[in-house]
Amino acid sequence: MRWPFPLVALCGALSVPVQALFETTYHSSSVVVQPFTILEKSPLYDPDNTNLFLVCPNGLEVAEPGAAIYKSNGELVWAESSFGNCYNFNYQTYDGQQYLTLWVGAGGAAVGSQMGFGTVLMMNSSYDVVMNVSAVNPEGTDLHEFNIVKPENKTVLVTAFHTIPMDLSSIGGPVDGWYSNDIIQEIDIATGAVLFNWTTFDHVALTESYNNISLTGQGFTEDNPFDAVHINSIDKDLEGNYLISARHTQTIYKIAANETILWRLGGKMSNFTALGKGTEFHFQHHVRWRMDETHISVFDDGGAFIATDVIIDEPVATGKYLKVDQEAMTVSLTKQFIPGPNRNYTLAEGSTEPYGDTVVVGYGYTPWTQAYSFDTEELLFSAVIGPDNASLWNDNGINNYRAFQTSTLEFTGHPKLPPNVSVTDGAIFVSWNGATHVASYTLLTGPSVWDVSKKVTKVPKSGFETKIKSAGSSEFIVVAALAANGTTLGKSAVYRTSNGTVASD
Template structure:
């Protein structure tokens, strides 16, 4: 473990023979997991809202809603859109947006949105930055409060990767960076190798408290990914980080098929679960490969999305026909690990890129199927009870999480009011307000004389209200389930129909 006051995030550039553009683009598609749409596929029409024409989130289709799901809403970061925008997206179980923050573009992605805890309060975190086609990112982590205000950003050197974001109880954050080098301990090599670097950073001050290098602790011989003469050898590919009950760092190495436990003070590898040098004996059914989204559960078990196939170059054959959401129980006394849960889709879906597996407090599991653009919920018995997908065939999300998120935006509700033959029709929304139960429509002859003319239950992101009369001005109020006023829109002039 190297203790450094700062970290140089520039990637070392290694001179090598340049591949052709066609070869490079083919490799980029393989490693990035970007689905290539069929030539005949027609893009879905974007969803648009009259009260917020500036918001164009991707549409979602729900294919299965067979039983009550766990409480909470679904947090996504859609990408690979056509005409829709990208950015953190919070939806309800119907697929209707609750909050959408358009950020990024085709070259600057937004990924890995989560709800975590900072200074004893829930916060939203997400990564945004440039995606390197070889399979990692260079960007920053944004932390936002329950008013959607940015309260911190980490990685202003643009050196933070998209995969691993973990805020600790000490109000620090552990992130990973990727950099290319030819300096491999104990070896002489001219071929570039991708080194993973973990940093623990004090969020408040930006001070780097710890730096850990993969090449100092994990030899390249553990990799299942073959090296090649075209691209740098991403021998490890750290794609998740967590803390165990003792405060040790738990790291997922996708390309070594291993979950590592690291001493947080020294960086020493305390144990390996899976891979070529596993400290635990796993039965054949529990062996995993090319995994994502490794998490430590409260009882010490390990959950993960077990891809079982890799979006790699050179290509690797699948180790199982379907991807799985699994939970492993490591027994430190016997040095064995058993599988306590394994979930797959009824149609045996497999994905080589991305994916997540979230164990919920009621025993349900919420699973994202990576670059397939699908996300599902299973009940405690392992039955799929919910299944949804992005309507557009190209759109996917790095992870999907069911979150307990309560927020009141700092901006007021939005309104568009039109005069129609029957009176006034109003379109009301409040982007990000999670507690709205009903809407009231207020109308009047001028801005200072408004009265309640109609009310309606909230209906999706945008609620339509109608009121008789020829009022010239209107506003809307957002009400909670108890009838409390949560917010009021600016008064607007009623437009001609």
């Protein structure tokens, strides 16, 4: 096949990427982020820029990984890098309240010593961490899943991995080998109690795996166990059965509450007959029940890393809706969302998530976030994390595990810290990290710390950071943030115009 870019560049064989090459900095904030570059946007898509995209940029090009929220015009709304590694940033309902949820911890999506060990944070609309949730597992909570179960919204599905001894001689490995045992758990969020626990060791044969032990060299040490299954998503149906996606067996499993595997879709042992073309998927991610559980959505990566090799089964990664007839045991393709303006496979990660009459597809290792009409499958919006050529970087550039969305109609971010101001080269810069509904800023001035009330000017908010001319200011200034209706949402501290220092809290 024809490669969309050189394989040696993708594998990083020629050069090591320069760290943080394209990151953006600001005068009034310590936030350092990659840009969210708009590639295409239909005039009919989100004309008021109310949609908010939740992403976690990671990779060697990201000096300070963390969570970020962007508007559909590319404007940064909120970013936080103190978390360290961050994955799976979402907006979910728990017990009648809305929360921002994200996995934080050390490591990444690999196994063994490189595995992600962490926990999941739940934040309120002021970005306070109000609780955290973890799997009951010696090696902590894995980053791949944190799915609050609907419609009750009281329990959550999480992934974990635990390295155990295992005889791998049947697949060419050592007798005294090591195996990465995938675990899925359903946890009661309020109590932390494990309500369901299921492991691949007990249910999935080694022969189902497409992972090649002789190629990867896995399984010979505890630090590098054989990653046979690699669960990356969990869902639950209304009857209490579990739906899991396993990347390395390229299979979707339906599991009963008694832990029995009810059927397999895809892989080497599929129980379904395909009707028509396009039902296959390779190294898939983010599998969910849709449309009253008659369909399954899936992100079809089309390719993967196996050790240092790149396997390409499909030239283009897509989001798909598959109609699953569990009586006739047939599967057919009903929706397929194709990337644009560029097309490429994805070597890991990705998501497919509906929002109203649109579907948002995140392309994972290829750091695109794209929105489509659900009815027509037409591409309405396309953005990339980083510069507009980021899709051509090697695998160590930027990646974003999943892309989720909310909107300013649902989520009102109101940080507890006030707007931040910088006086630089005679200009005033103001930003308010996390405030979602600021429409304008008013500059106030006065002769003393206790008298800063004279209005100098009012300017519309322009991006994450707004520049205000300082002409007309006296010794002290305050900047007020206003909503569209003129309501004051918050005020900065009092600053000295002479040197930009804070005169009072």
